[in-house]
Amino acid sequence: MACCHADFAALEGSDRGFTIGMPTFTFGAGVLAEAGDNAAELGLRRVALFTDRNLVDGAHVAKVRASLQGAGVNCVVYDEVAIEPTDRSLQDAARFARDANVDGYVSVGGGSVIDTCKAANLYATQPAEFMTYVNAPIGAGQRVPGPVKPHIACPTTSGTGSETTGISIFTLTSLNAKTGIISRRLIPTVALVDPDVTRTLPANVVAATGFDCMSHALESITARLYPRRLNPAQGVRRPVSQGANPFSDALAVSALQSVGQYLVRAVDDPSDAEARTEMMYAAMLAGIAFNAAGCHLPHGLSYAVSGLVKDRHIEGYPAAKPLIPHGMAVVLNNPSVWRHTAPAHPTRHLRCAHSLGASIVGATPDDAGEVLATRIIELMQATRMPNGLAALGLNETHVDALAEGAEPQYRVIKNAPIDVGAAELRTLFKSAMRYW
Numbered sequence: 001m002a003c004c005h006a007d008f009a010a011l012e013g014s015d016r017g018f019t020i021g022m023p024t025f026t027f028g029a030g031v032l033a034e035a036g037d038n039a040a041e042l043g044l045r046r047v048a049l050f051t052d053r054n055l056v057d058g059a060h061v062a063k064v065r066a067s068l069q070g071a072g073v074n075c076v077v078y079d080e081v082a083i084e085p086t087d088r089s090l091q092d093a094a095r096f097a098r099d100a101n102v103d104g105y106v107s108v109g110g111g112s113v114i115d116t117c118k119a120a121n122l123y124a125t126q127p128a129e130f131m132t133y134v135n136a137p138i139g140a141g142q143r144v145p146g147p148v149k150p151h152i153a154c155p156t157t158s159g160t161g162s163e164t165t166g167i168s169i170f171t172l173t174s175l176n177a178k179t180g181i182i183s184r185r186l187i188p189t190v191a192l193v194d195p196d197v198t199r200t201l202p203a204n205v206v207a208a209t210g211f212d213c214m215s216h217a218l219e220s221i222t223a224r225l226y227p228r229r230l231n232p233a234q235g236v237r238r239p240v241s242q243g244a245n246p247f248s249d250a251l252a253v254s255a256l257q258s259v260g261q262y263l264v265r266a267v268d269d270p271s272d273a274e275a276r277t278e279m280m281y282a283a284m285l286a287g288i289a290f291n292a293a294g295c296h297l298p299h300g301l302s303y304a305v306s307g308l309v310k311d312r313h314i315e316g317y318p319a320a321k322p323l324i325p326h327g328m329a330v331v332l333n334n335p336s337v338w339r340h341t342a343p344a345h346p347t348r349h350l351r352c353a354h355s356l357g358a359s360i361v362g363a364t365p366d367d368a369g370e371v372l373a374t375r376i377i378e379l380m381q382a383t384r385m386p387n388g389l390a391a392l393g394l395n396e397t398h399v400d401a402l403a404e405g406a407e408p409q410y411r412v413i414k415n416a417p418i419d420v421g422a423a424e425l426r427t428l429f430k431s432a433m434r435y436w
């Protein structure tokens with residue numbers, strides 16, 4: 001890899017391998033109708049179908065249920081998934097899964113649904129006290145000791161890429177902090193990625209999830225390079241998220257090109273099938289990329305923002321639960337982060353900016369952070385995102401609380417290309433208050 005991927009030249013004692021996990025995926029309009037055949041092929045006779053209250057009576061779930069029925073696969077439905085799950089909502093789902101006596105799982109929904117299904121499958125199949133598998137140091141971070149049951153994931157949003165990842169994210173209520181469970185065993189067995197589902201997506205969900213996808217790709221490319229990663233375990237113990245690698249790079253660049261070209265069109269026009277299809281594909285690619293490379297600062301910082309701001313209702317999201325959508329919290333920190341991290345690897349930041357559609361003619365390494373930040377701000381303005389953290393009601397008096405809120409995220413933050421401590425976190429939040 002050293003000849004054409006000089007970035008990844010091995011260091012003394014560094015791991016020379018990287019491992020890519022992903023499901024068998026099928027992409028294309030109408031493929032939800034293949035759920036039944038896939039379940040039958042996996043030998044499933046009775047499945048638990050996970051979805052949320054908003055989707056349970058809609059066309060996407062109906063299509064999957066009809067397909068399962070047509071293939072003679074029995075199905076019990078769980079629709080009590082919490083949008084932005086919590087430890088409590090995951091444990092409720094796991095209890096349902098344990099009692100349901102099924103031989104496999106189908107999820108139809110966004111990241112909240114797919115993540116809940118992964119956790120329910122895990123705790124029903126490999127029972128343990130809840131914190132056992134949760135990421136250390138918040139949880140015990142124990143390895144999942146054996147396989148979980150087959151899971152067919154059918155995403156209905158175009159952003160998280162959860163259908164491809166071994167990650168389940170939730171808010172730990174007692175800490176008011178987001179954390180997760182990560183294991184290759186949580187990667188769904190099959191992903192059915194059907195862009196037809198995006199026709200019913202509200203504009204704000206397309207925008208927020210599109211920025212989640214963008215940030216997954218940007219963070220994959222700019223993460224600490226895999227030979228320099230901090231967790232040196234190798235072989236089957238190699239971590240799921242290993243840092244930037246050539247495979248993630250290729251997928252992430254392709255995802256960024258689609259975001260740059262199609263995100264604004266996809267937000268503005270639900271009938272623009274080309275744009276919405278491209279965003280669905282980009283989300284899947286970026287999911288595979290960041291699962292292997294890992295996220296870092298924008299995600300780590302976003303969790304402090306969503307933990308602190310609890311009084312907003314964003315149109316397109318459930319009215320009963322005020323929240324800052326995940327992708328929105330992520331993008332609000334993006335320009336600030338890239339201005340700070342670009343000196344660590346200017347060429348990678350310039351490649352990101354170029355992939356998103358920015359002109360880099362004449363740009364020097366010193367310009368890298370600004371060129372990337374400027375392009376992202378253009379996209380934020382074009383999709384009517386809030387103008388920085390101040391637009392969510394935050395100001396300089398919240399900076400200490402935000403920096404403290406990001407502390408549980410050091411595991412993610414350490415995947416950044418430069419070292420960041422409490423002082424830098426405060427600077428990053430201050431610089432994210434207002435962008436235009």
Ligand SMILES: NC(=O)c1ccc[n+]([C@@H]2O[C@H](COP(=O)([O-])OP(=O)(O)OC[C@H]3O[C@@H](n4cnc5c(N)ncnc54)[C@H](O)[C@@H]3O)[C@@H](O)[C@H]2O)c1
Pocket residue numbers: 052054055083084085109110111112113115156157158159160161162165166167168169170197198199200201202205209212316317318326327
């Ligand atoms: N596991 C991972 O790899 C991963 C990656 C990124 C984010 N996440 C997590 O995913 C969650 C966010 O998921 P999300 O952004 O996909 O949104 P979501 O699942 O929270 O759903 C957001 C809203 O969109 C609605 N919706 C979903 N699909 C729809 C459709 N086709 N038509 C109309 N409405 C639809 C939902 O009912 C809900 O009201 C967060 O908890 C985040 O932390 C997980």
Ligand SMILES: [Fe+2]
Pocket residue numbers: 160212216299326330
């Ligand atoms: Fe994300």
